[in-house]
Amino acid sequence: MPIAxxxxxxxxxxxxxxxxxxxxxxxxxxxTKIIAYIDCLKSIDTENIEISPRFVPLNKLxxxxxxxxxxxxxxxxxxxxxKDNYFIVPRVI
Numbered sequence: 490m491p492i493a494x495x496x497x498x499x500x501x502x503x504x505x506x507x508x509x510x511x512x513x514x515x516x517x518x519x520x521t522k523i524i525a526y527i528d529c530l531k532s533i534d535t536e537n538i539e540i541s542p543r544f545v546p547l548n549k550l551x552x553x554x555x556x557x558x559x560x561x562x563x564x565x566x567x568x569x570x571x572k573d574n575y576f577i578v579p580r581v582i
Contacts, residue, residue: 490521497517
């Protein structure tokens with residue numbers, strides 16, 4: 490189903506885009522190809538395909554284990570500003 494330039498122009502108006510005549514023709518061709526590709530995908534028989542909740546397998550995560558913490562003096566060693574055992578950061582609000 491070809492996408493007419495009038496349809497592309499209508500979409501461009503809705504998106505508040507100003508298209509040149511060459512862009513209008515180009516987008517009409519490109520949108521026609523996209524619609525044709527979607528029609529091609531619609532023709533694929535998916536009746537016996539099991540629905541999958543995700544497309545990528547889950548990453549294997551490591552178990553949480555308790556370990557030793559970084560000493561406070563080591564953590565604050567390169568801090569630009571610090572007070573007692575805390576970092577001083579710029580106010581956000």
